[in-house]
Amino acid sequence: MxxxxxxxxxxxxxxxxxxxxxxxxxxxxxxxxxxxxxxxxxxxxxxxxxxxxxxxxxxxPTATMIEAGRAAGDDPARIWSAMVNAAIAEASAPAD
Known part of the structure; x- marks a missing residue:
């Protein structure tokens, strides 16, 4: 949970x-x-x-956040958490 x-x-x-x-x-x-x-x-x-x-x-949301939300299942709290974590990961990724 x-x-x-x-x-x-x-x-x-x-x-x-x-x-x-x-x-x-x-x-x-x-x-x-x-x-x-x-x-x-x-x-x-x-x-x-x-x-x-x-x-x-x-x-x-970004495309990455949307995909993370889709992959998180049906629990809205898990979807939100996955999307925010994806946004954090995007910010931490090296720039091209």
Whole structure:
């Protein structure tokens, strides 16, 4: 069974955007005086417009994503996961 999240995609994406901006590990703001996770808890909602932009972009899958979805079977969660994983793999592939 595929994992199902308890938080919305918008919140998860917004939290990642906020964390990437802040985390020293992600070359963000550096020394903040408190854990990045605490700051993200207070500011992630400011990034919802960017998160929505990401999801709007994903409405149109690539051919690779469509094929991955078809191969994933009938479970919508597995199809979604396969399509997103295909998109990630496309981004990681060397450019021609």
């Amino acid at each position: 595929t994992s199902v999240s308890n938080t919305s995609p918008i919140e998860r994406i917004a939290r990642v955007i906020a964390a990437e901006m802040l985390s020293p590990n992600a070359e963000g703001a550096g020394e903040l005086g408190r854990p990045v996770s605490e700051i993200v808890d207070t500011i992630w909602s400011r990034e919802t417009d960017r998160a929505l932009a990401v999801l709007r972009t994903l409405r149109e």
